[in-house]
Each structure stands twice: as C-alpha cells, then as structure tokens.
Amino acid sequence: MRDAGRFLPGLLLAVGCVFVWNARSQAAVPLSAPLASVLRDVPGYRTQEQRISEDERRIAGMSDYVARIYWRDSVPAFTTFVSYYERQTQGKTIHSPRNCLPGAGWEVMTATTQDVMLDGRPVTLNRSLLRNGAATAVVFYWYQGRGRLVANEYAVKWNLLRDAALEGHTEEALVRVVVPLPRTDEPPRAGKALAEAEALGADIAARLARDVGRVMPVSE
Numbered sequence: 001m002r003d004a005g006r007f008l009p010g011l012l013l014a015v016g017c018v019f020v021w022n023a024r025s026q027a028a029v030p031l032s033a034p035l036a037s038v039l040r041d042v043p044g045y046r047t048q049e050q051r052i053s054e055d056e057r058r059i060a061g062m063s064d065y066v067a068r069i070y071w072r073d074s075v076p077a078f079t080t081f082v083s084y085y086e087r088q089t090q091g092k093t094i095h096s097p098r099n100c101l102p103g104a105g106w107e108v109m110t111a112t113t114q115d116v117m118l119d120g121r122p123v124t125l126n127r128s129l130l131r132n133g134a135a136t137a138v139v140f141y142w143y144q145g146r147g148r149l150v151a152n153e154y155a156v157k158w159n160l161l162r163d164a165a166l167e168g169h170t171e172e173a174l175v176r177v178v179v180p181l182p183r184t185d186e187p188p189r190a191g192k193a194l195a196e197a198e199a200l201g202a203d204i205a206a207r208l209a210r211d212v213g214r215v216m217p218v219s220e
Helices: 002-025 054-060 097-103 153-166 187-215
Strands: 046-049 064-072 075-085 107-118 121-132 135-145 148-150 172-180
Touching: 075 187, 097 107, 097 121, 097 135, 107 135, 107 187, 121 187, 135 187, 148 153, 172 187
Parallel strands: none
Antiparallel strands: 046 064, 064 075, 075 172, 107 121, 121 135, 135 148, 135 172
16 A cells, blocks of 8 residues: 555556647537526525636636525525536636635635535535625535545545546536625534534535535436
C-alpha cells in the first residue's frame, strides 16, 4: 500500500494530461428534461425565481442553472441552486462552494457531512454552518451526475478526470440548499432554530436530489 501511494501522484498527473488532451473531444450531454422543472413547487411555500448576470454565468461556465427562493408567508424559508455543466473542460469546471461562499462574504463556522435518506437509502451530503455579519445559514450541497451523487471533493475530481479520459463525457450538476436561521441571542431558541433548519434542509435536499436525478442524462 505504501508503494502504491508513491505512484498515485504520477497516476493522477497522467490521467490529468489525458483529460486536458481529450477536452475538445468530449461529448456535450444535454439534460433529459428542462432544469427549470426541478422542484418547481413545494407544498406550503411560494417560489420566486432568481437570476444571475450573464457575466457571472459566463465566468462560472455553466450550461444551465435554476435558482429559487421559497417563501413561507412573508419570510424566505430556504433557497435552492442547481448549476448544470453539459461538459467540463479546462477552466470550465464546477467551482466548489468551499471557495465561492467565503468569496461572497460568508464565513464557514463548521463544515462536515450528513447522511440523508433518499429512496430508502442513506446518501452523504456536505453540510456547513455559515455566517455573514449577523446572518447565519445552514447549507447542504453535493455533486450529481454520471450516475453518482457525491459529496467528497477529492472523489469528485478523481471521477471527473477518470470519466473524461475513459468515457469522453463529464456532465455534472452542483446542487445546493441554503436555509437561513432567524436572528436570536437566546441560546435555547438558537439551538432549536438550528435543529429546525437542519431538519428542513435535509428534507429539501432529499427532494431536490430526487428531482435532479429525474432530469439528468441517463447513464449508459
């Protein structure tokens, strides 16, 4: 095992070179159904579409996206974001929220993983607690595509390099759920609010993952 570990960096470099060489020949794989149809309605909430600028979309390199706020009465209960890449090439790959969110002013207070139930089986998602000034939020995110739902960033990169080299396609989606916490200075209420936000986030994440799977290309 120790000897195998010595060769791993070289192997990754070789596969990476094949990925770059093969980038132009990758197939662009369209979605099976419109991304806008994903989690369009959630009972008990009203939705509001969000838009990002063309410059932001161009820099991110995504092929399509859907972003929504879900309101309960006059309060934003949670948001969802799904960005889809029909193929990923050098400089046009999914950006990890670990890098993007701090750049937007959010401080990562805790970062871990959490299992949620999806169609009777547990799947592992990333879960973070973020702060931006007086605002705090629970965030769930993961990567979904090519028949996989993955949280681990290293596994995502390895799968990308391997599939680019061997399969010639790299379509994938970044999926995110953000649940803001109400502002309170009372520890008991804060603890209860966090537990409720985590429960809501896990429930919405499972629904969203299922619906994203519905529109993703069918893996051959």
